[in-house]
Amino acid sequence: MKIVTSDQVEPRPPGPRLPAEVTSFVGRRHEVAEVKRRLSISRLVTLCGVGGVGKTRLAIRVGVLVRRAFPDGVWLVDLAAVTDPGALVPAVCAALRLDDVPARPPLQALIDHVRGCHALLILDNCEHLLSDAARLAEALLRSCPRLRILATSRQALGITGEQILWVPSLPVTGLSVTGSDTGPGADTGIVAGDAVRLFAERAEAVVPGFTLTEDNRETVERICRRLDALPLAIELAAIRLRALSVHQLLARLDDRFRL
Numbered sequence: 001m002k003i004v005t006s007d008q009v010e011p012r013p014p015g016p017r018l019p020a021e022v023t024s025f026v027g028r029r030h031e032v033a034e035v036k037r038r039l040s041i042s043r044l045v046t047l048c049g050v051g052g053v054g055k056t057r058l059a060i061r062v063g064v065l066v067r068r069a070f071p072d073g074v075w076l077v078d079l080a081a082v083t084d085p086g087a088l089v090p091a092v093c094a095a096l097r098l099d100d101v102p103a104r105p106p107l108q109a110l111i112d113h114v115r116g117c118h119a120l121l122i123l124d125n126c127e128h129l130l131s132d133a134a135r136l137a138e139a140l141l142r143s144c145p146r147l148r149i150l151a152t153s154r155q156a157l158g159i160t161g162e163q164i165l166w167v168p169s170l171p172v173t174g175l176s177v178t179g180s181d182t183g184p185g186a187d188t189g190i191v192a193g194d195a196v197r198l199f200a201e202r203a204e205a206v207v208p209g210f211t212l213t214e215d216n217r218e219t220v221e222r223i224c225r226r227l228d229a230l231p232l233a234i235e236l237a238a239i240r241l242r243a244l245s246v247h248q249l250l251a252r253l254d255d256r257f258r259l
């Protein structure tokens with residue numbers, strides 16, 4: 001039997017990695033700072049908002065920025081495909097690489113696995129398992145004093161100690177594109193909100209040379225407003241520039257979400 005003394009800590013296996021960001025993260029400076037602040041004072045923070053508003057991307061971004069504060073890792077559990085409440089705990093176990101679960105109940109095995117961990121658990125897409133996700137979060141927080149949870153959901157989990165941050169749509173106007181920014185429109189002095197900047201950056205990726213100008217800025221703003229400034233809708237619309245101009249895209253947005 002291997003004996004671990006008080007001054008010799010058994011090394012933990014490396015935690016799951018967060019998915020790499022394959023596109024630039026645009027805006028959300030206030031939200032990022034606020035989530036970090038709330039995580040510093042609360043053990044459960046829930047990002048709430050409508051579908052497509054960017055809750056997952058914000059949670060992952062925060063996870064990347066704070067991971068040094070959690071020596072045992074930042075773990076992401078995507079619950080979008082989990083439809084059976086009975087599969088919730090096994091899904092978390094799988095994400096945490098707890099594959100060899102002994103004869104104990106899965107929840108107890110999970111608690112024992114993370115009990116001493118100083119870690120951040122991101123529970124993503126909780127809305128369709130709201131009550132079960134709430135019970136799981138409460139059980140983990142009660143039994144694992146160094147664990148913190150960042151959840152994303154269209155509704156709050158509704159448990160004691162939860163800090164709720166509603167994630168808004170991106171602003172369409174109000175920010176000046178300056179030399180400190182990168183991407184289409186930088187160094188032009190064009191005033192553009194984060195929604196417009198997101199559209200311009202994604203448009204440049206599919207149409208090399210696309211630039212935000214005074215001639216197309218108003219059209220892009222109107223496109224973003226038609227899409228309620230939702231990041232997912234904006235990114236999907238920008239892809240259509242492979243076949244359409246921004247003016248043609250705007251003209252077809254009467255049936256916006258179908259497009």
